[in-house]
Amino acid sequence: xxxxxxxxxxxxxxxxxxxxxxxxxxxxxxxxxxxxxxxxxxxxxxxxxxxxxxxxxxxxxxxxxxxxxxxxxxxxxxxxxxxxxxxxxxxxxxxxxxxxxxxxxxxxxxxxxxxxxxxxxxxxxxxxxxxxxxxxxxxxxxxxxxxxxxxxxxxxxxxxxxxxxxxxxxxxxxxxxxxxxxxxxxxxxxxxxxxxxxxxxxxxxxxxxxxxxxxxxxxxxxxxxxxxxxxxxxxxxxxxxxxxxxxxxxxxxxxxxxxxxxxxxxxxxxxxxxxxxxxxxxxxxxxxxxxxxxxxxxxx
Numbered sequence: 001x002x003x004x005x006x007x008x009x010x011x012x013x014x015x016x017x018x019x020x021x022x023x024x025x026x027x028x029x030x031x032x033x034x035x036x037x038x039x040x041x042x043x044x045x046x047x048x049x050x051x052x053x054x055x056x057x058x059x060x061x062x063x064x065x066x067x068x069x070x071x072x073x074x075x076x077x078x079x080x081x082x083x084x085x086x087x088x089x090x091x092x093x094x095x096x097x098x099x100x101x102x103x104x105x106x107x108x109x110x111x112x113x114x115x116x117x118x119x120x121x122x123x124x125x126x127x128x129x130x131x132x133x134x135x136x137x138x139x140x141x142x143x144x145x146x147x148x149x150x151x152x153x154x155x156x157x158x159x160x161x162x163x164x165x166x167x168x169x170x171x172x173x174x175x176x177x178x179x180x181x182x183x184x185x186x187x188x189x190x191x192x193x194x195x196x197x198x199x200x201x202x203x204x205x206x207x208x209x210x211x212x213x214x215x216x217x218x219x220x221x222x223x224x225x226x227x228x229x230x231x232x233x234x235x236x237x238x239x240x241x242x243x244x245x246x247x248x249x250x251x252x253x254x255x256x257x258x259x260x261x262x263x264x265x266x267x268x269x270x271x272x273x274x275x276x277x278x279x280x281x282x283x284x285x286x287x288x289x290x291x292x293x294x295x296x297x298x299x300x
């Protein structure tokens with residue numbers, strides 16, 4: 001390695017439930033890809049230009065060493081390179097807070113001025129809380145958790161010889177991000193039909209709801225059969241009053257990912273040119289018991 005380069009070493013140690021020193025190649029390669037993507041992303045957020053090399057695997061389960069080769073002439077190498085491995089350990093072990101990492105890294109460094117210090121602390125914050133890094137780490141553990149041979153994984157900063165942090169299999173799920181869903185209902189929804197489904201199947205209808213075009217499933221079995229049997233004539237301006245169920249899926253970071261719509265009950269319909277709704281049997285029940293939850297069709 002050239003004297004003009006600095007090297008940071010990060011070790012990943014797979015502990016197996018037997019005495020072997022081998023690992024399924026597909027599992028390791030897919031997991032390694034997510035590991036490297038996390039490292040790459042952290043380097044990018046830290047404005048670090050680095051080459052990543054791997055050493056030959058060692059026994060003791062299976063030990064992988066990543067060499068992060070950073071140009072020593074880079075200002076980032078002076079200020080941030082001591083933190084790179086600690087940030088990696090933070091994401092893969094959740095062992096240290098960002099304040100501890102900042103304190104360890106900035107300790108003893110001669111910063112030119114307070115503005116530069118603020119600049120590098122901003123880089124720390126971005127690297128520590130980045131959603132994409134967390135996603136790669138989640139993918140990494142998702143791949144490993146399905147490989148039962150791995151009973152724990154150790155992570156170690158070889159550059160400053162810190163203690164290895166070992167994550168047991170029971171904690172793998174703590175790093176895996178999951179989607180969340182919420183279900184809400186609009187009991188007085190009005191949907192203007194753009195495209196009905198006139199035959200049997202699991203095809204989605206299309207309509208306009210609150211001035212927004214939506215695709216929705218028809219969950220009212222009785223009304224669906226009426227449509228299939230030709231009892232309703234659809235034309236521009238056909239509107240139905242219904243119970244609409246809205247399922248919102250949020251990603252692991254709380255951001256909305258998608259929405260799906262399902263009409264559970266059709267209470268009334270208003271055909272093109274009409275100013276009044278024609279109540280269906282469920283509509284009469286709802287009108288008579290306004291404070292009661294609508295009854296379900298016998299066909300469901």
